[in-house]
Amino acid sequence: MAQEPKATNNVKSGPVVLRERFEIDPSKPLAALDMPNARAFACSDRRNPQRPVYALIVDGPLPPRVGVMRTLRGVSATGLLPLMEWGVVDWPALDGRVMAVVYERPMGGRVMRDMGEVFQPVPDQHFIKLVLKPLVAALGELRLHSVVHRAIRPTNLYWMDREQTRIALGDCATSPPGYDQPMICETIEGGMANPEGRGAGYYPADMYALGATLVTLSVGHNTRSDLTDDEILTSKISNGSYASVVGEERVPLAVIELARGLLVDDPAQRWTLDAIDLWLNGRRTMPLQTKQDKRSQRPFSFRGDEYFTCRSLAHALARDWEAGAVPIMENKVETWLRRGLEMTELADSVSNIVRASNATAKEAGPIRDLAMAAVLTLMDPVAPVRCNKIRMHMEALGTALACTLALRGDVRPYVDMIMRDFAKTWVAAQDDFQLDYTRFDGEFRDLRSYLVQTSKGGGVERCLYELNEALACRSALLLDQCVVEIKDLLPALERAAVKADRKQWPADRHITAYIAARYPRDTMAQIHSYNDPDPRKAALGGLSLLAVLQWKLGPESLPSLTEWIAGLMAPVLEGYHSRERRKRLEKEMPKVVRKGSLVELYHLLDNPEERQADFDGFAVARRQYAQAAQQVAALESGNYRVSEKSEKLGQQTAATVSVAIAALSIIIVTIISLV
Known part of the structure; x- marks a missing residue:
């Protein structure tokens, strides 16, 4: 989770004004509306004082989604918390400036305060009208604006009125996409990633989160509160998401079919908004079930457990990185792929990677880590890139790098991944190749060109x-x-x-x-x-x-x-x-x-003229100085010789003076003799 925001206490200053319209009161926090990376404060609208609004102040360390703020500003839709305004304001408690986001205030509070709360579920007969239709309308509006919410969870739903008849999706802009999602609301692929590496993803991720949220709202509590995040993820991999999320709960009949369609693990078969609309209009068809992964006839034993599929084994090896390196680098995984699953082509690729890495299980370092990452990607192409402590989807590289720097983590693994062009490995491993994937190759090429620039204006900062x-x-x-x-x-x-x-x-x-x-x-x-x-x-x-x-x-x-x-x-x-x-x-x-x-x-x-004048003057001074220095040296050595022109001039002058003196002498002698 994100670090705790800085405290805001003993604030005595007046309101802070955003865009000359919204007055935010730093002395009136609204803790019940806080977000993980932002704190809520009382706010008023100068243009419409009767309209209830509140402000979220992003004083946490993680980068907010400014692009989402720009897109959703002023958007008003059923089932969506209206984002009124956003911008940077002076914040006296921090003696600096912070990002502020103003929303219409939900007067009925949160639907679920925390994931451990037990509450009164929405009655079956009102569930579709009060919950499903408004949320579907909100997701439809988001899709029109090309926004993936990535924060759909029971604790981010609000009742807009005190009577609790209007539900709305909450903020999705003050934290990185997917960062604060509970494991139960994340797809298998999203759950495998670190919070900073989940990425904005695509609309199927929101549909999955909607399905898990609807199940929680229909039963009145988190169905998997007894399990850790790792246990939930392992259960999803082994048993499928629907069985893992619903468990032994008695889900209302009105939700069962909907949940089955939304919690399908294959995003291509997961229900869309159009499918929900058809379902609401009576075309009730059973959702397609995800195709099961190929199972080996002989299990792979690792640290006391047995694994029968590529995905489950890759997940286990990635969880224990140092121990997982041993069977990969000793070619045990390759042998299992070749003999147990009869996946000869995959086994050959794994063998080539291990051989090319020139590493053993005891040789830790970037080469070995990237070799392991390549093998894990081949075994489970749709999983996040897993390279030592890195767990991220490719589209989340920027967010992961920003969060790592914000939390003062180590960015060297990201640098190694970029410099060694891991994007090519990842693209080549994808079974369902899409043209959009080629952008990662070009992106990595540009990033490498910045990393080799060690001077200011380049480096990892430029990549960021x-x-x-x-x-x-x-x-x-x-x-x-x-x-x-x-x-x-x-x-x-x-x-x-x-x-x-x-x-x-x-x-x-x-x-x-x-x-x-x-x-x-x-x-x-x-x-x-x-x-x-x-x-x-x-x-x-x-x-x-x-x-x-x-x-x-x-x-x-x-x-x-x-x-x-x-x-x-x-x-x-x-x-x-x-x-x-x-x-x-x-x-x-x-x-x-x-x-x-x-x-x-x-x-x-x-100034060019001043610079030229200074240069010319200095050049003249240098010549004069050089001439003077030469003359001084010649005089000191006794080798001083005047120039031929000067010598001739001197001779002429001497002759003229001599004649003048002689004439003067003759005149004087003549005068004396006459006297």
């Missing part, structure tokens, strides 16, 4: 933002600023500049990668300069990178950020050779800082 188009910037400078849009980056840095360490550059690896992913068109040349080994060029590159953003996106004035960056321009000033010019620039910089213009600061420090 390329995979998550609406993820807030994860820079340590901006963790409390919730920067979702590129236009909000500079204002956030302006606020951060007040308490930041100004010896460090404001554009760290995360910020540079965020800019590269969100605004690559006009910034790649600047990022390249920012990574230059020459301190002067790097400083100018960092300045120009942020100056371009201010020029293109605003705001007009950023005095604190400009002052911060001006203090880092020593390498640029030292790049000028003229002391007089450096002093003049230092004198003019405070005027630009007061204006808060990074653009003017850049033009001041990198």
Whole structure:
């Protein structure tokens, strides 16, 4: 589960306003409406004060689904909790900014407060009208907007009125898709994945969750509350989902056929909204049952248990990673596939992978882990990718990486998977190949190109933002600023500049990668300069990178950020050779800082005319200095010789002076003799 959100206590400030319309009161929490990754607070609508609303403040560590917020804003549909507005607001309790989502407030409360609660089930005669039809209508509306809910569970259903006659699906935007789902509401494939690796999936996942939820609502409690998550998943694999979810419960007749259709383990045969509509109109046909996996005549024994199918054995081997490596790397699994299941082609593929890995059961490391992951994928292609601690579906790579970083986990396994191009292995293993799968190959190719860029603007940080188009910037400078849009980056840095360490550059690896992913068109040349080994060029590159953003996106004035960056321009000033010019620039910089213009600061420090004049003046000075140095050296060595031109001029001058002196001498002698 997600880490607990930060506490919100002793709040004395006034309401926080979202979009100049919704007033959120930080001093009035609504704990009964909290979500795992967000806290609920009282809220009022300035335009319609009579309408009950409340706000969810996403102060947990996990990334919300901003794309879903954008899509569902203003959507009003039967059976769906209306999302009124969303956005980033100042939050005094955290001394920062957070994501806020405003919903219409359900006055009847939650249908089920927690998965361990026992409650009065909805009567059979009202079940279809009160529960099924509104939820089907909600899913239909979501489908029209291309949204997969991925949070359908009994604890996320609400009664919109105090009389409890109108039910609605709750929030699906404040947590990653599927992250908070109980095991009973997850498909086998979803349950095999880690919470962060479940992914948004497809509509059949919502239909499955609907089926499990309807069973719970019809009997008044969680039918599998006596089992652990692992026991529930193992039961589903062995016995099928319907038998595992329903168990020994006496499900109302009106729900049995519906549950059978929705809990089919094969997503291709699982009931759709159209099938439910046909069922509601009297076309009651028995759901098709999932085709059973091929069973071996001889079981595979592993850690005291026996396994007869590829899926059950792959699941067992993945659960105990170190022990599971032994039978795979010692070719025992290959032998069982060849002799027990008579799957020669699969056995050959497994043998090739093990041989190519050049690893043994005792050689732990990325090569062995990826070899095991490839074998498990071949044995169960529709299961999530299982590589040591990674358990994720391919479409969930971005979410898994974001959650791992948010929870300070180890991202190296994801890097190894990308660098070794595991997408090709996964695509090749799929029995039901779809054209859409090829996008993973191209995606991994792009990600590898970012990973090999070890400089700022590349690396795993760039992969993070390329995979998550609406993820807030994860820079340590901006963790409390919730920067979702590129236009909000500079204002956030302006606020951060007040308490930041100004010896460090404001554009760290995360910020540079965020800019590269969100605004690559006009910034790649600047990022390249920012990574230059020459301190002067790097400083100018960092300045120009942020100056371009201010020029293109605003705001007009950023005095604190400009002052911060001006203090880092020593390498640029030292790049000028003229002391007089450096002093003049230092004198003019405070005027630009007061204006808060990074653009003017850049033009001041990198004026082409000033730079050329400084270069030309320095070149002249160097020549003069070199000539003087040569003359001094010649004089000191006694080898000083004047030039031929100078010597001739000297001779002429000497001759002229000599003649003048001689003439003067003759005149004087003549005068004396006459006297």
